[in-house]
Amino acid sequence: MTSNSTTRKSFLRLPDFSATQWGPGTVATLIAIFLLVVLILPVAKVIFVAFQEPSTGAFTINNFIDFFNASLFRESFINSFYVSAMSVVFATLIALPLAYFTTRFNFAGATLIQTFGIIPLIMPPFVGAVAMQLFFGENGSVNLLMDEWFGFTIPFMEGLNGVILVQSVHFFPFILINLSASLQNIDRSMEESALNLGSSGMRLFRRIVFPLSMPGYVAGASLVFLKVFDDLGTPLLLNVNNMLAPQAYLRISSVGISDPIGYVISVILVAFSLFSLWVSFLALKNKDYATTQKGGGGLLKRDLKKWEKVSCYSVILLILCFVMAPHAALFLLSIATVWSFSPLPDAYTLSHYTEVFDTAGDFISNTLLYAGLAGLIDVLLGTAIAYIVWRTGIWGRKALDFLAMGAVAIPGVVLGIGYLRMFYHMEVPFSDIPLASFWGIIVIALAVRRLPYALRACMAALAQVAVSLEEAAESLGATKTRTIRKIVIPLMSGGILAGFVTSFATAAVELSATIMLVSSEADAPLAYGIYVFMQSAAGRGPGAALGIIAVLIVGVGTYLSHRVIERSKRHRGES
Amino acid sequence: MSTQKNCKGIKIENVGLKFGKTEVLKGVNLEIQPGEFFAFLGPSGSGKSTLLRAIAGFGPTPSGNILIGDQEVTHLPPWKRNVGMVFQSYALWPHMTVRKNIAFGLEERKIPKDQVQQRVDEALELVDLLPLAERRPSELSGGQQQRIALARTVVVEPQVLLLDEPLSNLDANLRVQMRRDILSLQRKLGLTTIFVTHDQEEANTTADRMAVLSEGVIQQIGKPMDLYDSPNNRFVAAFLGSANILDGEIKISDSKPVFISNQGLELSIQHQATGNGSLVFRPQNTRILHNDANQNDMILNGKVIYREFLGSLVRYGVDVKGHLMAVDELHSIGGKHIDEGAEISLGVAMDQTVIVYS
Numbered sequence: 065m066t067s068n069s070t071t072r073k074s075f076l077r078l079p080d081f082s083a084t085q086w087g088p089g090t091v092a093t094l095i096a097i098f099l100l101v102v103l104i105l106p107v108a109k110v111i112f113v114a115f116q117e118p119s120t121g122a123f124t125i126n127n128f129i130d131f132f133n134a135s136l137f138r139e140s141f142i143n144s145f146y147v148s149a150m151s152v153v154f155a156t157l158i159a160l161p162l163a164y165f166t167t168r169f170n171f172a173g174a175t176l177i178q179t180f181g182i183i184p185l186i187m188p189p190f191v192g193a194v195a196m197q198l199f200f201g202e203n204g205s206v207n208l209l210m211d212e213w214f215g216f217t218i219p220f221m222e223g224l225n226g227v228i229l230v231q232s233v234h235f236f237p238f239i240l241i242n243l244s245a246s247l248q249n250i251d252r253s254m255e256e257s258a259l260n261l262g263s264s265g266m267r268l269f270r271r272i273v274f275p276l277s278m279p280g281y282v283a284g285a286s287l288v289f290l291k292v293f294d295d296l297g298t299p300l301l302l303n304v305n306n307m308l309a310p311q312a313y314l315r316i317s318s319v320g321i322s323d324p325i326g327y328v329i330s331v332i333l334v335a336f337s338l339f340s341l342w343v344s345f346l347a348l349k350n351k352d353y354a355t356t357q358k359g360g361g362g363l364l365k366r367d368l369k370k371w372e373k374v375s376c377y378s379v380i381l382l383i384l385c386f387v388m389a390p391h392a393a394l395f396l397l398s399i400a401t402v403w404s405f406s407p408l409p410d411a412y413t414l415s416h417y418t419e420v421f422d423t424a425g426d427f428i429s430n431t432l433l434y435a436g437l438a439g440l441i442d443v444l445l446g447t448a449i450a451y452i453v454w455r456t457g458i459w460g461r462k463a464l465d466f467l468a469m470g471a472v473a474i475p476g477v478v479l480g481i482g483y484l485r486m487f488y489h490m491e492v493p494f495s496d497i498p499l500a501s502f503w504g505i506i507v508i509a510l511a512v513r514r515l516p517y518a519l520r521a522c523m524a525a526l527a528q529v530a531v532s533l534e535e536a537a538e539s540l541g542a543t544k545t546r547t548i549r550k551i552v553i554p555l556m557s558g559g560i561l562a563g564f565v566t567s568f569a570t571a572a573v574e575l576s577a578t579i580m581l582v583s584s585e586a587d588a589p590l591a592y593g594i595y596v597f598m599q600s601a602a603g604r605g606p607g608a609a610l611g612i613i614a615v616l617i618v619g620v621g622t623y624l625s626h627r628v629i630e631r632s633k634r635h636r637g638e639s
Numbered sequence: 640m641s642t643q644k645n646c647k648g649i650k651i652e653n654v655g656l657k658f659g660k661t662e663v664l665k666g667v668n669l670e671i672q673p674g675e676f677f678a679f680l681g682p683s684g685s686g687k688s689t690l691l692r693a694i695a696g697f698g699p700t701p702s703g704n705i706l707i708g709d710q711e712v713t714h715l716p717p718w719k720r721n722v723g724m725v726f727q728s729y730a731l732w733p734h735m736t737v738r739k740n741i742a743f744g745l746e747e748r749k750i751p752k753d754q755v756q757q758r759v760d761e762a763l764e765l766v767d768l769l770p771l772a773e774r775r776p777s778e779l780s781g782g783q784q785q786r787i788a789l790a791r792t793v794v795v796e797p798q799v800l801l802l803d804e805p806l807s808n809l810d811a812n813l814r815v816q817m818r819r820d821i822l823s824l825q826r827k828l829g830l831t832t833i834f835v836t837h838d839q840e841e842a843n844t845t846a847d848r849m850a851v852l853s854e855g856v857i858q859q860i861g862k863p864m865d866l867y868d869s870p871n872n873r874f875v876a877a878f879l880g881s882a883n884i885l886d887g888e889i890k891i892s893d894s895k896p897v898f899i900s901n902q903g904l905e906l907s908i909q910h911q912a913t914g915n916g917s918l919v920f921r922p923q924n925t926r927i928l929h930n931d932a933n934q935n936d937m938i939l940n941g942k943v944i945y946r947e948f949l950g951s952l953v954r955y956g957v958d959v960k961g962h963l964m965a966v967d968e969l970h971s972i973g974g975k976h977i978d979e980g981a982e983i984s985l986g987v988a989m990d991q992t993v994i995v996y997s
């Protein structure tokens with residue numbers, strides 16, 4: 065039981081759970097050790113190094129003093145903060161009308177609009193970043209036309225503006241989803257009782273509707289802040305380097321892994337992530353404002369007057385055009401021969417796609433392999449942790465859950481740096497390749513980063529399986545192990561699959577940890593390929609084609625997981 | 640809180656209401672006296688809530704007139720009606736404390752702060768929950784939430800109080816207690832009150848008068864006991880309590896009225912009427928005869944199909960020429976029972992029967 069080979073074997077056989085021989089306690093311990101090694105220790109190492117004198121190893125806060133003394137880093141810090149905050153503002157401007165119109169009014173096409181509203185999530189922001197230049201850049205379609213018609217241009221994509229634009233167009237769905245859910249959960253009786261007590265109009269909105277939807281909004285907004293603050297790919301591709309995440313990457317990749325500034329930045333990134341998570345936690349704590357309930361009347365929806373309808377639809381249409389711009393631009397770029405200084409490409413071709421399939425096949429197959437393995441690891445861990453948390457009384461099970469969810473707070477750059485630092489001096493068994501440059505480490509990084517998503521899916525799936533179903537099987541003579549295998553896992557399968565697909569799809573396009581860990585192009589996945597292609601003007605076409613392929617992979621994955629979830633809901637008769 | 644001197648009556652004149660094309664209320668006429676405790680009773684979907692909400696100003700604008708006191712309110716928005724409504728789900732705002740919830744209506748009325756404080760305290764005392772003022776609604780039990788919802792409504796001294804199934808989310812014991820509390824509160828404040836329920840026991844025990852609704856039409860209005868004893872039509876007879884109902888026809892034979900049921904059962908009756916109708920009598924007024932028929936008993940012969948022990952009662956199902964009649968006997972310790980399959984005779988005193996038309 066203590067030998068290494070048995071350990072690994074049982075680990076891989078987790079779903080059929082050698083529970084009776086091993087006990088969930090052993091499994092929990094193994095998972096905890098795994099998470100400790102691949103999540104806690106690397107991050108701890110990063111934090112540790114940030115407070116270490118590089119030459120002597122003594123404790124110091126000089127690295128932080130150096131950081132804040134350098135004007136470039138001060139500027140980067142302020143820029144990161146500014147970009148994140150402004151992205152929240154613009155994401156709110158996009159999300160608020162969509163959420164409000166579709167939930168509070170009787171509105172044809174509300175579902176369609178909501179669906180369109182989450183499409184941006186299926187494209188990683190950095191993929192669309194370059195394409196957005198072609199629409200909104202200084203010499204992009206919009207500014208060319210504006211210059212021609214009105215004689216002025218707007219610097220949409222100038223420096224930080226570009227990052228803000230791309231990020232808010234990409235991340236606003238987090239606000240849309242959370243805010244819509246909040247608005248949708250306000251039972252009409254909440255508003256009717258206020259009307260009944262003499263309140264109406266803006267006062268009613270301010271005193272009742274707004275506060276009731278606040279927790280959802282804050283949760284969504286803090287998520288946007290966190291994502292933008294941590295994102296590496298978008299600023300890098302837009303060549304905006306005076307922000308924190310790019311600085312961390314550039315320092316580590318140019319100066320080397322012993323440069324303390326990369327670690328200082330990592331600590332700041334982690335601190336801000338934790339801070340946004342804390343804000344969102346506070347917003348949601350004790351505030352289960354979902355007020356739709358038995359005897360309630362459902363949602364209060366109002367009919368729109370004709371002119372109101374026209375203006376609502378115009379606003380929504382404008383927003384949707386904006387939101388779909390990165391996809392449209394990327395697609396155009398992928399089939400354009402030459403596209404510069406003109407509103408639309410000069411001519412169209414499919415040659416970028418053939419080029420990509422000829423030369424970049426490795427990127428695609430690597431991606432499928434890495435994301436597939438990461439997804440697999442995630443659902444194995446997710447199922448086991450979900451079971452341990454919901455169905456056993458093991459000491460520390462909450463801590464295990466917390467540990468697994470902890471990855472949410474760790475930016476990809478930080479995890480990447482941690483792995484480089486920790487695994488550089490270890491070697492892959494039976495070879496002399498450093499562990500840090502072994503492709504398997506990318507898989508582990510992806511798995512760790514996506515574990516929270518898969519875990520939530522598995523938790524939700526298990527929560528749907530009534531304990532009585534298990535008890536029935538046990539009372540009929542099935543052992544715990546057999547009950548898990550024959551009852552629990554099959555009933556959870558929809559959720560597990562959804563968890564797998566979510567992990568897979570998002571891992572397929574992750575860049576920030578990957579970019580730090582890719583050691584040779586032969587081992588690189590799609591996201592890295594897109595990044596490399598997009599660096600050169602000649603590579604943009606094929607880069608865009610690769611981007612479209614990535615979007616398709618993620619899109620199909622998302623659609624499938626959606627279908628699976630819907631179907632398993634129907635099976636349970638919920639829809 | 641002072642007893643309301645200014646309580647108003649409610650007049651509903653020829654009110655109709657449609658959701659899209661479906662007519663949900665049809666020609667409703669009703670007058671409720673100031674200070675009266677009035678119930679809307681009817682099966683689910685009969686339009687009770689719709690009518691109540693129309694009085695409060697929610698939902699589509701109805702045709703016809705709704706008057707509170709002398710004021711026509713049909714086209715007033717809800718916030719201008721000064722009508723207090725308690726929602727089935729209580730609708731307490733989760734982001735406010737109990738005190739804030741209750742103060743809301745007063746604040747909307749721009750009452751000075753110190754008075755708000757005082758009136759909220761009074762309202763909380765009225766429902767015996769002053770110690771819970773600083774809690775959140777989610778920290779209260781169902782019964783407490785109900786009281787807070789009541790306090791929040793009465794604190795603004797509305798002209799009338801509307802309660803939509805206020806007890807339906809409470810468990811059975813609490814329901815009995817709460818309905819007494821609501822009634823005593825209503826008496827104390829002298830508030831004109833409409834109480835919507837589908838539970839006839841609730842309506843019977845609380846209401847001064849009630850209206851029975853079915854399919855958007857008021858079937859009958861009156862005191863609970865009057866409605867039970869003299870239902871206007873077949874629906875009311877069947878809806879209130881258990882009833883034995885024989886459908887058929889009344890004819891005069893030998894200058895005496897005879898009821899002939901659809902299954903051909905012939906009974907001589909006292910009612911002076913003719914035409915199609917239904918003969919109604921209650922299970923508890925139906926006796927199993929042991930050679931002790933009275934002079935003016937109507938006699939029915941049949942066979943026992945089932946026997947149910949209901950606690951205080953034993954109910955027999957008796958097949959009388961294809962009609963299944965329910966017969967209730969009070970249960971007592973050692974009481975004798977008749978077995979299923981026995982042939983028996985039933986007696987019903989003539990004055991305990993009613994003829995209704997459909």
Ligand SMILES: Nc1ncnc2c1ncn2[C@@H]1O[C@H](COP(=O)(O)OP(=O)(O)O)[C@@H](O)[C@H]1O
Nearest residue numbers: 658661663681682683684685686687688689690
């Ligand atoms: N918002 C609505 N839209 C369409 N039909 C409705 C709406 N509200 C109620 N109805 C219909 O009106 C009828 C009466 O409903 P309601 O007044 O709620 O009945 P009750 O309160 O007596 O159970 C029902 O048939 C119901 O389906």
Ligand SMILES: [Mg+2]
Nearest residue numbers: 687688689804
């Ligand atoms: Mg109702």
